[in-house]
Amino acid sequence: MSVLTYGYAVWSPIVWLVVLVVLGLIVLYVRSRGQKRYKKGTAQTDVFISGVQVPPAEQRHVPAHNIYWGFFEALQGFYDTMMRPHTGIINDYILWLVAIVTLTVVVLVMTG
Amino acid sequence: MNLKAFNRALWVYHLNTGSCNGCDIEILAVLTPRYDVERFGIRLVGSPRHADVLLVTGPVGRSMEDSVRRIYEQTPDPKVVMAVGNCGAEGDVFHEAYSLVGPIDQIIPVDVYVPGCPPRPEAIIEGVVKAWAKLETLVKQGV
Numbered sequence: 001m002s003v004l005t006y007g008y009a010v011w012s013p014i015v016w017l018v019v020l021v022v023l024g025l026i027v028l029y030v031r032s033r034g035q036k037r038y039k040k041g042t043a044q045t046d047v048f049i050s051g052v053q054v055p056p057a058e059q060r061h062v063p064a065h066n067i068y069w070g071f072f073e074a075l076q077g078f079y080d081t082m083m084r085p086h087t088g089i090i091n092d093y094i095l096w097l098v099a100i101v102t103l104t105v106v107v108l109v110m111t112g
Numbered sequence: 113m114n115l116k117a118f119n120r121a122l123w124v125y126h127l128n129t130g131s132c133n134g135c136d137i138e139i140l141a142v143l144t145p146r147y148d149v150e151r152f153g154i155r156l157v158g159s160p161r162h163a164d165v166l167l168v169t170g171p172v173g174r175s176m177e178d179s180v181r182r183i184y185e186q187t188p189d190p191k192v193v194m195a196v197g198n199c200g201a202e203g204d205v206f207h208e209a210y211s212l213v214g215p216i217d218q219i220i221p222v223d224v225y226v227p228g229c230p231p232r233p234e235a236i237i238e239g240v241v242k243a244w245a246k247l248e249t250l251v252k253q254g255v
Contacts, residue, residue: 035162035188043185048159051127051179 115244117251118164118190121153122244125163125187129180129214131170134230135197139167142233154240160187165243168222171199171206172214184220190250192243194224196236201225 003012038044047054054060065072072079085096128136142149143156157163160183172180184193195216198204203215216222223246226239 037188037190038161039189043182044161044188046186048161048183048186051176051183053178053182 115248118244118248121155122165122240122247123155123157123163124165124167124240125158125160125183126156127160127166127168127180127183129168129170129176129200129216130173130212131197131199135169135199135228138230138233138236139169139196142236147233147237149237149240160184163187164191164247165240166191166193166220167196167240168193168200168216168220169196170214171203171209171212172216172219174211174213177213177219180216180219190247190255192223192246192250193220194226194239194243195222196226196239197231198227198229201227204229 003010047060085092126136126139139156141147149155160166166184166187168180170176184191193216195201199206200214200216200222203209203212206212213219224239224243226235228235231239
């Protein structure tokens with residue numbers, strides 16, 4: 001067994017393997033002591049959320065958008081402003097490009 | 113009481129269906145050091161899926177009907193339902209009110225009634241003991 005010792009800690013894969021096996025046995029023991037009174041296929045195995053009807057599993061996911069709810073809510077004003085010029089029409093974007101290039105050229109020419 | 117079949121701690125789920133909280137306060141009193149039923153292994157749990165006994169208070173408001181039925185169905189067998197207080201037993205002063213669908217036994221089967229407005233902690237404890245005895249019978253019957 002190879003033991004790497006460096007000052008104040010010890011690393012040994014065998015020790016970790018033994019620890020994992022022991023933990024696994026403990027988990028299996030706790031699991032075996034669990035309730036066996038449930039009738040499968042009935043409401044007794046449904047998710048419990050304070051008696052509220054729980055939607056099917058495929059409709060229960062939390063989209064990433066929900067996680068950023070507060071972020072979007074706080075920046076709602078900024079997004080509203082930014083989304084208005086973003087029409088998705090290529091002609092509008094070209095118009096923006098031409099306008100900004102023109103403005104840049106004018107500013108460069110004026111300032112020398 | 114000699115429990116042979118149901119020989120484990122009794123876990124109780126408390127369901128308030130629209131109670132004024134009078135009964136609920138007495139239920140909490142049962143858990144305080146003065147009565148302390150936890151020393152007998154009787155404790156409140158946070159999910160009906162862990163419970164042996166449903167301890168129901170309140171006259172069952174219209175909006176609670178589905179929840180009461182669902183919570184009853186989610187409780188594993190064998191289970192016992194206790195109606196605590198006059199409201200849960202027969203509606204009390206809210207009897208036949210337009211906003212009620214109760215009392216509780218109109219929605220789910222009730223095994224033990226504990227009358228009172230609110231019932232004293234001693235009465236609730238006696239009800240729990242009767243529920244325990246009923247569970248013993250149910251387990252022996254293989255429910």
